[in-house]
Amino acid sequence: xxxxxxxxxxPLLPLVGAVLIWLAGRRPNLREGVTLVTAGLLFLxxxxxxxxxxxxxxxxxxxxxxxxxxxxxxxxxxxxxxxxLVASLLWIPNSVxxxxxxxxxxxxxxxxxxxxxxxxxxxxxxxxxxGNMFTLFVFYEALTLSTYPLVTHxxxxxxxxxxxxxxxxxxxxxxxxxxxxxxSTWWASGTLDFVDDGILAGTVxxxxxxxxxxxxxxxxxxxxLMPIHRWLPAAMVAPVPVSALLHAVAVVKAGVFTVLKxxxxxxxxxxxxxxxxxxxxxxxxxxxxxxxxLIALRQDNLKLRxxxxxxxxxxxxxxxxxxxxxxxxxxxxxHIAAHAFGxxxxxxxxxxxxxxxxxxxxxxxxxIGRRMPWTMAAFAIGSLSMVGxxxxxxxxxxxxxxxxxxxxxxxxxxxxxxxxxxxNAAYFLPIVYDAFFKPPNPAESTHGEAPLPIxxxxxxxxxxxxxxxxxxxxxLDLARQLTARLE
Amino acid sequence: xxxxxxxxxxxVLPLLAAxxxxxxxxxxxxxxLALVVGWVSLLIAVxxxxxxxxxxPLSYAIGGWAPPWGIEYxxxxxxxxxxxxxxxxxxxxxxxxxxxxxxxxxxxxxxLFYAAFLLCFTGLLGIAATGDAFNLFVFLEIxxxxxxxxxxxxxxxxxxxxxxxxLIMGTIGATFILIGVGLAYMVTGTLNMADMADRLVGLTGNxxxxxxxxxxxxxLSLKLALFPLHLWLPNAYAYAPSTVTAFLAATAxxxxxxxxxxxxxxIFGADVAFEVLPLDLILPPLAIxxxxxxxxxxxxxxxxxxxxxxxxxxxxxxxxxxxxFASLDGLTAGIVHLFNxxxxxxxxxxxxxxxxxxxxxxxxxxxxxxxxxxPLAMAAFVVGGLGxxGxxxxxxxxxxxxxxxxxxxxxxxxxxxxxxASSLLALVYVWRVVEVVYFQPAPREHSExxxxxxxxxxxxWLLIGxxxxxxxxxxxxxxxxxxxxxFLLQAPLGAGP
Numbered sequence: 001x002x003x004x005x006x007x008x009x010x011p012l013l014p015l016v017g018a019v020l021i022w023l024a025g026r027r028p029n030l031r032e033g034v035t036l037v038t039a040g041l042l043f044l045x046x047x048x049x050x051x052x053x054x055x056x057x058x059x060x061x062x063x064x065x066x067x068x069x070x071x072x073x074x075x076x077x078x079x080x081x082x083x084x085l086v087a088s089l090l091w092i093p094n095s096v097x098x099x100x101x102x103x104x105x106x107x108x109x110x111x112x113x114x115x116x117x118x119x120x121x122x123x124x125x126x127x128x129x130x131g132n133m134f135t136l137f138v139f140y141e142a143l144t145l146s147t148y149p150l151v152t153h154x155x156x157x158x159x160x161x162x163x164x165x166x167x168x169x170x171x172x173x174x175x176x177x178x179x180x181x182x183x184s185t186w187w188a189s190g191t192l193d194f195v196d197d198g199i200l201a202g203t204v205x206x207x208x209x210x211x212x213x214x215x216x217x218x219x220x221x222x223x224x225l226m227p228i229h230r231w232l233p234a235a236m237v238a239p240v241p242v243s244a245l246l247h248a249v250a251v252v253k254a255g256v257f258t259v260l261k262x263x264x265x266x267x268x269x270x271x272x273x274x275x276x277x278x279x280x281x282x283x284x285x286x287x288x289x290x291x292x293x294l295i296a297l298r299q300d301n302l303k304l305r306x307x308x309x310x311x312x313x314x315x316x317x318x319x320x321x322x323x324x325x326x327x328x329x330x331x332x333x334x335h336i337a338a339h340a341f342g343x344x345x346x347x348x349x350x351x352x353x354x355x356x357x358x359x360x361x362x363x364x365x366x367x368i369g370r371r372m373p374w375t376m377a378a379f380a381i382g383s384l385s386m387v388g389x390x391x392x393x394x395x396x397x398x399x400x401x402x403x404x405x406x407x408x409x410x411x412x413x414x415x416x417x418x419x420x421x422x423x424n425a426a427y428f429l430p431i432v433y434d435a436f437f438k439p440p441n442p443a444e445s446t447h448g449e450a451p452l453p454i455x456x457x458x459x460x461x462x463x464x465x466x467x468x469x470x471x472x473x474x475x476l477d478l479a480r481q482l483t484a485r486l487e
Numbered sequence: 488x489x490x491x492x493x494x495x496x497x498x499v500l501p502l503l504a505a506x507x508x509x510x511x512x513x514x515x516x517x518x519x520l521a522l523v524v525g526w527v528s529l530l531i532a533v534x535x536x537x538x539x540x541x542x543x544p545l546s547y548a549i550g551g552w553a554p555p556w557g558i559e560y561x562x563x564x565x566x567x568x569x570x571x572x573x574x575x576x577x578x579x580x581x582x583x584x585x586x587x588x589x590x591x592x593x594x595x596x597x598x599l600f601y602a603a604f605l606l607c608f609t610g611l612l613g614i615a616a617t618g619d620a621f622n623l624f625v626f627l628e629i630x631x632x633x634x635x636x637x638x639x640x641x642x643x644x645x646x647x648x649x650x651x652x653x654l655i656m657g658t659i660g661a662t663f664i665l666i667g668v669g670l671a672y673m674v675t676g677t678l679n680m681a682d683m684a685d686r687l688v689g690l691t692g693n694x695x696x697x698x699x700x701x702x703x704x705x706x707l708s709l710k711l712a713l714f715p716l717h718l719w720l721p722n723a724y725a726y727a728p729s730t731v732t733a734f735l736a737a738t739a740x741x742x743x744x745x746x747x748x749x750x751x752x753x754i755f756g757a758d759v760a761f762e763v764l765p766l767d768l769i770l771p772p773l774a775i776x777x778x779x780x781x782x783x784x785x786x787x788x789x790x791x792x793x794x795x796x797x798x799x800x801x802x803x804x805x806x807x808x809x810x811x812f813a814s815l816d817g818l819t820a821g822i823v824h825l826f827n828x829x830x831x832x833x834x835x836x837x838x839x840x841x842x843x844x845x846x847x848x849x850x851x852x853x854x855x856x857x858x859x860x861x862p863l864a865m866a867a868f869v870v871g872g873l874g875x876x877g878x879x880x881x882x883x884x885x886x887x888x889x890x891x892x893x894x895x896x897x898x899x900x901x902x903x904x905x906x907x908a909s910s911l912l913a914l915v916y917v918w919r920v921v922e923v924v925y926f927q928p929a930p931r932e933h934s935e936x937x938x939x940x941x942x943x944x945x946x947x948w949l950l951i952g953x954x955x956x957x958x959x960x961x962x963x964x965x966x967x968x969x970x971x972x973x974f975l976l977q978a979p980l981g982a983g984p
Binding site for chain 2: 065066067068137138141142145152155157160164167168171172176179180183184186187
């Protein structure tokens with residue numbers, strides 16, 4: 001297949017998979033087989049684009065023209081390539097994990113679960129490869145709607161209430177703020193295409209530009225900048241595989257990815273550098289980093305602690321991008337991949353603990369490392385990645401972000417990163433310490449590790465977290481290509 | 488051979504079929520006749536649209552009396568588009584009607600129902616097709632009187648008061664329209680629309696002309712249920728038989744909007760409306776109030792049909808808002824939304840009709856857990872609801888896109904903000920239903936409830952499917968609407984954003 005065909009087919013592939021999953025609904029083994037095959041094929045398709053993109057190619061394709069001048073069109077650039085690679089690669093272990101988790105918990109409506117999951121991944125591919133803001137918005141909304149049934153999967157009142165928060169915040173920000181920004185952009189510049197130097201330069205005044213930046217940044221609710229972050233903890237009522245792949249990787253990364261895309265290809269980094277009205281952005285992001293960490297510190301529910309950690313880590317990406325320095329932007333792009341591997345490992349481990357030991361609270365985890373050594377070892381690696389300590393990949397992205405901030409002389413950003421590193425250590429490392437070095441409660445029933453598929457998935461993602469530290473070249477190359485023009 | 492007579496056949500066919508229905512005295516045969524007439528009318532409407540899209544307007548002199556003395560039927564891009572909308576909805580709704588009407592109307596009155604239905608259809612087609620101002624009033628009365636009868640046929644006794652309320656309000660509106668037409672006739676001495684438009688040129692300062700236009704605007708606003716003249720609408724929609732609600736909601740108000748467009752832009756001219764008279768100051772606030780009040784009230788309804796009725800009040804606000812911009816983009820948005828909303832709301836009311844068919848109620852508390860029992864109808868409701876919110880890839884998104892672009896084009900960015908903000912209210916009232924339908928356990932007495940018959944589910948999905956299709960492929964709808972808007976403004980077809 002030519003790269004162009006692959007680009008057009010990539011978002012479609014999971015949708016076809018979704019239809020097949022639905023058709024195979026009555027035969028669980030076949031159904032899960034379809035999920036795995038779809039995930040594998042999707043990754044191969046995405047990976048096949050890599051050589052072209054690394055060689056400087058920008059394969060593009062058009063699905064259809066929705067409104068005159070506004071097409072559902074795709075164009076693969078380094079950032080989208082990176083995001084698509086991460087999401088499609090992690091879908092494979094996540095599917096394995098889902099099979100173990102959903103069967104172990106005897107969840108109902110599993111067909112709906114896998115169908116929605118596939119649709120969500122298709123939407124993610126659409127976001128990653130979007131060639132214009134309009135396409136991105138269409139898939140952004142599709143991602144919100146396809147993940148709603150996953151968040152409310154259990155159908156219990158608390159899930160429905162959380163679903164209301166989830167949908168309410170994400171749809172109201174995207175329709176009320178983001179769509180307004182998109183329409184204003186369209187009206188001002190007559191195009192929504194992603195162009196290397198941005199499309200807004202010289203079309204509107206500085207005040208309007210600053211306002212537009214705010215509309216975009218807060219309208220992209222999936223980036224979870226405070227105060228638009230409440231939906232993410234709410235989404236934690238979902239089954240663990242959903243929290244792992246969607247609310248640690250696909251959905252939230254779609255948010256920061258969109259913010260980066262808007263900053264680079266709609267505004268243009270050079271335009272933003274000269275925009276005094278955009279100076280608030282690092283402060284909002286920095287405040288989110290610190291505040292979310294402080295809240296995480298106080299959470300006893302493991303998944304909630306992870307969720308607030310995600311809020312904080314996402315804000316890193318925006319914070320680094322707001323430095324507007326090539327190194328920092330490369331760090332921000334790299335962090336999309338780095339955080340994905342670390343956080344999915346942590347969620348996998350949390351789900352394994354829940355499956356094997358039925359525990360959800362941090363305070364119950366004393367001594368659990370002896371019963372679940374693999375799980376907690378993986379958890380430890382994930383934690384190190386969050387803190388940013390070698391040999392976990394989180395170190396690499398943090399290194400770039402710090403270097404960029406120092407080079408740009410942004411002391412505030414440096415201070416935020418240092419402080420948050422301490423906070424991260426304060427809310428992750430005690431969990432690891434307690435698990436391995438505190439004696440378990442003898443009154444508790446004995447249990448071993450979680451089922452094999454779960455274990456396989458979390459070992460794989462933990463291995464990825466370490467491997468990516470040793471071999472960061474590929475994502476770094478993509479990140480550096482993104483910023484090459486700025487250096 | 489028959490082609491030159493298409494404009495009149497469009498109207499005469501259902502008109503003649505109505506008394507035949509009465510003579511048949513058989514519900515099933517009457518339905519069959521109405522169905523055939525509906526589909527033939529659709530065919531005629533499509534043929535007419537194809538002909539006027541790449542040619543000049545068609546003129547037909549009734550009885551061979553040349554206009555402006557005789558009655559002229561005049562088909563141009565705008566009303567050809569409207570004829571297609573009305574005929575499409577009619578054809579689809581009639582497929583649906585058989586099962587639904589058997590359940591909701593007394594068997595010995597079914598043939599009368601179809602007679603009234605055909606008359607109402609005739610009236611709506613006539614309003615669209617005619618080129619004569621008084622003839623328009625006549626058809627308006629035909630459609631109104633038959634719709635009073637149709638609404639009163641609802642099983643709920645409150646249908647009678649609803650019909651009565653509509654009768655009073657509708658008659659006031661019709662009277663205003665008649666006074667307006669009469670005053671215009673007084674000044675121009677003609678009832679032919681084209682002729683009247685010619686003679687009104689240069690009379691913009693004339694007080695009689697201004698008064699005529701004011702009466703027409705108020706009368707038509709009442710018929711199209713512009714806030715605060717919408718009071719007749721919620722009850723009428725809520726208590727009418729399901730088929731009637733779907734048909735009227737999708738067509739009746741839209742035809743009145745057309746009449747307003749026709750009088751404003753083609754006859755009196757935009758300068759009378761927007762320069763001599765301050766319509767650009769009156770309509771937008773009312774439209775915006777309609778958007779918000781309609782949606783807010785919809786949020787608090789327990790009867791889902793009523794909820795959708797109030798949602799209609801809000802959606803009419805969007806249409807009128809687009810028109811009040813008096814720009815190419817604004818008119819395009821208004822006309823496109825006319826079409827998109829007809830499909831969406833028609834489909835939604837049909838989905839509710841499916842529920843009523845099985846449950847005999849469309850109250851929220853009776854619809855608990857219905858997502859499992861009637862998955863197809865409820866899925867249609869969700870998709871239609873997404874269209875009301877204006878989610879991308881639904882027709883509602885396309886309308887809102889143009890509406891906001893038009894608002895920004897006029898420099899009215901607060902209006903753009905309000906349009907988007909009001910969409911969020913739609914999210915609230917739609918999701919209230921979604922949560923009840925999908926997440927609350929079904930009451931035990933509903934264990935026997937199944938999906939409605941295919942003859943009802945299929946038309947529902949036809950309209951809902953169309954509302955999605957026209958959200959993806961907009962070349963036809965936007966193209967025709969833009970062309971009609973340009974025709975109204977007599978501006979060259981621009982390539983604007």
